[in-house]
Amino acid sequence: MIEETLDFAPLDELLDRAKAEKMGLIPVLQQTQEIYGYLPAEVLQRIAKRLSLSPSQVLGVASFYAQFHRHPRGRHIIQQCDGTACHVRGAKNIITAVQDQLGIAAGHTTPDMKVTYEVVYCLGSCALAPVAIIDGNVVGRLSDARMTELVNELP
Amino acid sequence: MFEKVLLRNAGVPGSERIDVYLSRGGYQALPQALARTPAELIDMVKRSGLRGRGGAGFPSGLKWGFMPTDPAITKYVCVNTDEGEPGTFKDRQLVEQDPHQVIEGVIITSYAVGAHRAFVYIRGEFFDGMKRWVKAIADAYERGYLGRDILGSGYGLDLSVHRGAGAYICGEETAMIESLEGKRGQPRKKPPFPAQAGLFGRPTLVHNVETLCNVPHIVQRGPEWYAGIGTPKSTGPKIFCVSGHVNRPGNYELPLGAPLREIIFEHAGGVRGGRAIKAVIPGGSSTPMLTPDQLDTPMDFESLAQAGSMLGTGAVIVIGEGTCMVDVTRRIARFFAHESCGYCAPCRVGTRRLAETLERVETGQGRPGDLDLLAGLCEGIQGRTFCPLGDAAAAPVRRSLELFRGEFEAHIRSAC
Numbered sequence: 001m002i003e004e005t006l007d008f009a010p011l012d013e014l015l016d017r018a019k020a021e022k023m024g025l026i027p028v029l030q031q032t033q034e035i036y037g038y039l040p041a042e043v044l045q046r047i048a049k050r051l052s053l054s055p056s057q058v059l060g061v062a063s064f065y066a067q068f069h070r071h072p073r074g075r076h077i078i079q080q081c082d083g084t085a086c087h088v089r090g091a092k093n094i095i096t097a098v099q100d101q102l103g104i105a106a107g108h109t110t111p112d113m114k115v116t117y118e119v120v121y122c123l124g125s126c127a128l129a130p131v132a133i134i135d136g137n138v139v140g141r142l143s144d145a146r147m148t149e150l151v152n153e154l155p
Numbered sequence: 156m157f158e159k160v161l162l163r164n165a166g167v168p169g170s171e172r173i174d175v176y177l178s179r180g181g182y183q184a185l186p187q188a189l190a191r192t193p194a195e196l197i198d199m200v201k202r203s204g205l206r207g208r209g210g211a212g213f214p215s216g217l218k219w220g221f222m223p224t225d226p227a228i229t230k231y232v233c234v235n236t237d238e239g240e241p242g243t244f245k246d247r248q249l250v251e252q253d254p255h256q257v258i259e260g261v262i263i264t265s266y267a268v269g270a271h272r273a274f275v276y277i278r279g280e281f282f283d284g285m286k287r288w289v290k291a292i293a294d295a296y297e298r299g300y301l302g303r304d305i306l307g308s309g310y311g312l313d314l315s316v317h318r319g320a321g322a323y324i325c326g327e328e329t330a331m332i333e334s335l336e337g338k339r340g341q342p343r344k345k346p347p348f349p350a351q352a353g354l355f356g357r358p359t360l361v362h363n364v365e366t367l368c369n370v371p372h373i374v375q376r377g378p379e380w381y382a383g384i385g386t387p388k389s390t391g392p393k394i395f396c397v398s399g400h401v402n403r404p405g406n407y408e409l410p411l412g413a414p415l416r417e418i419i420f421e422h423a424g425g426v427r428g429g430r431a432i433k434a435v436i437p438g439g440s441s442t443p444m445l446t447p448d449q450l451d452t453p454m455d456f457e458s459l460a461q462a463g464s465m466l467g468t469g470a471v472i473v474i475g476e477g478t479c480m481v482d483v484t485r486r487i488a489r490f491f492a493h494e495s496c497g498y499c500a501p502c503r504v505g506t507r508r509l510a511e512t513l514e515r516v517e518t519g520q521g522r523p524g525d526l527d528l529l530a531g532l533c534e535g536i537q538g539r540t541f542c543p544l545g546d547a548a549a550a551p552v553r554r555s556l557e558l559f560r561g562e563f564e565a566h567i568r569s570a571c
């Protein structure tokens with residue numbers, strides 16, 4: 001992976017605001033991730049230093065929650081539900097089909113950084129099972145054919 | 156036909172908007188509540204028989220009564236919108252389609268326990284729900300239902316929304332409190348209970364969204380009316396989330412005690428393709444499965460306990476004949492292994508071993524002693540973990556092993 005130099009300016013702005021508004025660590029990490037797309041190690045260290053927290057405390061929180069990512073992610077994010085309701089309605093076949101299509105195992109990003117494909121557990125849309133969230137939009141009543149079509153259509 | 160209470164506005168165009176809520180009689184319970192004393196309201200909720208809809212079914216009035224009454228003590232209310240139990244999608248619908256009903260419930264509840272600050276904790280994946288919460292809260296402030304001196308009563312309440320970051324355990328009330336404090340979502344030791352020392356060490360009342368939605372109706376129509384719905388011990392309406400192999404999956408609001416058969420066949424349109432039912436998960440993935448001969452079970456707290464399961468969140472997942480139960484069980488076990496917070500060994504190690512062993516059995520690599528190993532693991536987890544997540548993981552596996560032993564044995568010989 002190519003090491004990029006990170007621009008800390010937007011982070012420092014956020015941390016100033018965080019201090020002034022007494023923001024909690026979780027919203028700080030959420031907004032940091034919106035800036036960088038993930039939480040690089042240098043950024044976590046900077047957050048710890050600026051907010052006078054121990055690095056282990058920041059890493060401890062960043063590593064606990066599934067929605068914090070410590071590695072770069074694809075331009076498109078697909079969260080495929082394989083919760084109980086989606087599972088019994090055929091999520092497994094969809095996962096196999098998309099993994100074959102993208103040539104990656106679930107939980108990974110394509111080498112061109114286009115798509116990150118994740119399997120999650122219940123998106124609270126079980127009436128539409130099987131369900132996925134593609135770039136924040138819920139798509140339901142999926143079949144493997146429909147899902148691979150949607151993946152193909154990603155710009 | 157049962158007249159809907161909680162979902163009465165759902166599906167009405169623009170039901171999420173404050174004007175639509177007002178035009179349908181919304182925010183009328185609030186002035187009535189503010190005209191009463193907190194003690195009167197607590198008594199009303201006790202008499203209504205309302206029990207928590209977040210899974211445990213604890214009597215709400217009793218819980219309100221645990222909060223200290225001294226006005227000098229700062230107290231908090233938390234609104235649990237973390238809904239993550241696989242199969243459950245009622246709180247999301249309530250928040251997305253009728254957020255003001257929840258807010259009215261939050262205000263009355265907070266007033267009754269003397270809290271002036273309330274926090275919403277919403278699952279990170281609920282993008283639309285988050286937007287609805289933010290907009291509804293802003294509108295409620297603008298119209299004077301939130302903020303200082305609500306409706307000229309002298310009572311004030313502030314409400315804000317906090318997004319989770321992807322952890323099922325944060326639905327557990329003390330883990331949620333930790334998370335709101337900006338920490339890892341690990342459950343706390345009880346006692347002290349949140350009503351004694353919760354968020355930032357202050358007495359805290361945590362309620363599920365659906366529970367709170369009942370409150371305005373109890374105030375407006377009276378506890379006797381409410382207690383007349385359902386069964387003597389499980390009162391009121393309940394939203395059943397029906398999914399899996401049914402023709403019309405969806406949320407159906409019915410009195411507690413409605414028979415499972417009626418829910419599946421009359422409301423959810425029966426099983427797809429006219430297949431026979433193999434098993435039904437009655438209350439979300441952590442509740443042990445029922446078999447077709449148990450379809451006449453009334454869906455209330457007591458009857459489900461008697462049937463060896465739990466009402467849980469009321470999430471009914473119907474599993475049709477032809478489904479591999481080893482595969483379904485493995486999937487459930489994987490979920491809990493993934494969501495174990497890692498704090499205590501029986502849960503951290505036990506759930507992982509359960510998932511690994513089931514994975515092996517499912518893929519035809521099972522060993523002769525594996526079924527006994529699974530049963531032993533369940534034994535080692537149940538009742539021995541720091542919080543109820545361990546039980547939630549072990550109970551469905553144990554039941555599945557009992558009910559479908561033959562299928563598991565066949566898998567050890569060869570995968571399906």
Ligand SMILES: Cc1cc2nc3c(=O)[nH]c(=O)nc-3n(C[C@H](O)[C@H](O)[C@H](O)COP(=O)(O)O)c2cc1C
Pocket residue numbers: 206207208209210211212213215235236237238239240323324325326327328329361362363364366367542543544547
């Ligand atoms: C592992 C675990 C997960 C839970 N998840 C939720 C949840 O997502 N939503 C919820 O309302 N309650 C959840 N609960 C129950 C809460 O701890 C708490 O009992 C509930 O929010 C209290 O509200 P109620 O009295 O209105 O039911 C969970 C409990 C456990 C043990």
Ligand code: FES
Pocket residue numbers: 081082083084085086087121122123124125126127129130131241242243
């Ligand atoms: S199980 Fe997939 S949305 Fe609930």
